[in-house]
Amino acid sequence: MEYKKLAIVGELGAGKTQLVSTLSEISPFETEVESTIDIGKQFTTVGIDYGRIRLDEQTALGLYGVPGQERYSFLWEMVSKSIWGLVILFKYAEHADMANLDHLLSFFEPGQRKTPCVIALSHIENAGAEQVEDLVEEIQTVLKAHQLVAPVIEVDNRAKDSAINLLYTLTAISQY
Amino acid sequence: MPEHRLKAVLYISDPVKAKGTGLMPRELPEIYQKSRRNNAANGISGLLSFTSNQYIQLIEGKVKDVDRLFDKIQADSRHTNVQVLAETNISKRYLEAHALKLVSSMPRYPAIRAFIRDHSEFVVKLSQSQQALLGIKRPSRRDSYAGTRLRLERWPDFKRIRQTPSVIEFCAHLASGVRSYDDMTRRMTPETRSITNRLLTLFDEMGILIVDTLDDKTPLVATQVNRDGFYQKMKMFLAKR
Ligand SMILES: Nc1nc2c(ncn2[C@@H]2O[C@H](COP(=O)(O)OP(=O)(O)OP(=O)(O)O)[C@@H](O)[C@H]2O)c(=O)[nH]1
Ligand SMILES: Cc1cc2nc3c(=O)[nH]c(=O)nc-3n(C[C@H](O)[C@H](O)[C@H](O)COP(=O)(O)O)c2cc1C
Ligand SMILES: [Mg+2]
Numbered sequence: 001m002e003y004k005k006l007a008i009v010g011e012l013g014a015g016k017t018q019l020v021s022t023l024s025e026i027s028p029f030e031t032e033v034e035s036t037i038d039i040g041k042q043f044t045t046v047g048i049d050y051g052r053i054r055l056d057e058q059t060a061l062g063l064y065g066v067p068g069q070e071r072y073s074f075l076w077e078m079v080s081k082s083i084w085g086l087v088i089l090f091k092y093a094e095h096a097d098m099a100n101l102d103h104l105l106s107f108f109e110p111g112q113r114k115t116p117c118v119i120a121l122s123h124i125e126n127a128g129a130e131q132v133e134d135l136v137e138e139i140q141t142v143l144k145a146h147q148l149v150a151p152v153i154e155v156d157n158r159a160k161d162s163a164i165n166l167l168y169t170l171t172a173i174s175q176y
Numbered sequence: 177m178p179e180h181r182l183k184a185v186l187y188i189s190d191p192v193k194a195k196g197t198g199l200m201p202r203e204l205p206e207i208y209q210k211s212r213r214n215n216a217a218n219g220i221s222g223l224l225s226f227t228s229n230q231y232i233q234l235i236e237g238k239v240k241d242v243d244r245l246f247d248k249i250q251a252d253s254r255h256t257n258v259q260v261l262a263e264t265n266i267s268k269r270y271l272e273a274h275a276l277k278l279v280s281s282m283p284r285y286p287a288i289r290a291f292i293r294d295h296s297e298f299v300v301k302l303s304q305s306q307q308a309l310l311g312i313k314r315p316s317r318r319d320s321y322a323g324t325r326l327r328l329e330r331w332p333d334f335k336r337i338r339q340t341p342s343v344i345e346f347c348a349h350l351a352s353g354v355r356s357y358d359d360m361t362r363r364m365t366p367e368t369r370s371i372t373n374r375l376l377t378l379f380d381e382m383g384i385l386i387v388d389t390l391d392d393k394t395p396l397v398a399t400q401v402n403r404d405g406f407y408q409k410m411k412m413f414l415a416k417r
Contacts, residue, residue, distance in 0.1 A: 102198030140280035151331035176352035
């Protein structure tokens with residue numbers, strides 16, 4: 001059995017649960033795997049969302065939605081083993097939490113460990129182009145300090161094609 | 177009217193390391209957010225960047241406003257070693273209404289290029305690394321990439337280019353190491369090559385493409401392609417969607 005992990009790390013309400021469930025739904029073997037545990041809202045911030053994409057009989061990609069706040073970093077430990085990819089989810093806000101992104105990148109070190117990494121911005125449909133641009137510059141400033149060249153893309157966690165595009169991007173990066 | 181005279185100050189400084197877990201100065205978000213509000217209220221426009229462990233800032237506005245602000249900035253204990261690169265009167269503002277824009281790379285901004293072009297006398301006094309921070313040595317856009325080495329400094333802004341599978345593949349390739357244009361395009365059909373050239377020109381215009389000539393000593397990073405079983409299975413899974 002080959003099993004790898006996709007860590008989806010993001011702040012409160014960024015859409016981790018949504019993305020894990022959208023991706024799990026796409027997997028044709030969904031009925032055969034343990035279904036996503038339906039945890040009540042009060043647990044979402046302390047728990048891990050779990051889903052799985054079965055690639056064939058022997059191979060699966062585990063999906064782990066993990067809270068991004070520093071105080072949950074003990075949860076990051078468990079997904080960092082045999083990690084295949086890292087998605088850092090941001091919910092649109094006037095400012096990105098640069099210190100937290102800095103901390104996350106220092107923990108996961110996707111550049112040094114060659115873990116494919118994508119920064120995904122959600123909830124930006126109502127933001128102006130200039131506001132999004134400013135937010136992207138904040139994020140890029142942190143990426144640059146980590147010498148990480150990673151895509152910053154828009155995502156709609158509710159939409160299958162958007163979730164697939166994210167996986168496609170990670171897969172493309174994973175070749176190198 | 178002397179009170180309407182404008183000036184600009186361009187300086188670099190070193191953040192004072194507040195010990196944190198990451199690589200960023202802890203105070204940057206606070207400085208940025210506060211300054212954005214302050215500058216909007218005080219008629220100052222500015223660009224701020226944190227690159228290669230240094231702050232670079234351009235501020236402009238009315239002489240007395242800029243002087244007052246720069247006095248405060250110089251006295252600020254959150255950074256040290258403030259070095260003025262240029263301090264000069266200007267006849268027009270280079271930056272738009274922005275109160276303060278944080279930028280991940282100075283050279284990408286047309287305003288800074290225009291400022292340097294108009295006040296190039298200070299450039300000769302700059303060290304190599306200072307020139308690099310400001311992108312002064314950066315070669316300008318070219319008609320042909322033949323004989324060059326290429327690398328993406330950052331992924332493109334996907335508001336400006338469609339995220340098609342081939343664009344994603346191309347970016348992943350160019351972002352992962354220094355590539356020789358000649359090797360990359362040798363086996364391409366004329367059509368693919370012309371698409372490649374158009375993409376490169378676009379990336380160049382966005383200021384995210386690093387172009388070196390082959391006689392530069394930058395070693396080519398031999399990046400192996402790792403299309404292992406897991407990769408193949410992901411590709412098969414994605415192909416079915
Ligand atoms: N517009 C928009 N809404 C989204 C997106 N992703 C999730 N949502 C909605 O945002 C809300 C929060 O999404 P969740 O998936 O619960 O977020 P979470 O990251 O799991 O939140 P916590 O577990 O509380 O940390 C839900 O109402 C989702 O339907 C998105 O990409 N765009
Ligand atoms: C690198 C750096 C850049 C700064 N840029 C600005 C700026 O553009 N505008 C500003 O008001 N303060 C800026 N500051 C902060 C000032 O030093 C000072 O703390 C601030 O203006 C005080 O504001 P106050 O008088 O409203 O308290 C900067 C500080 C640093 C370290
Ligand atoms: Mg959740």
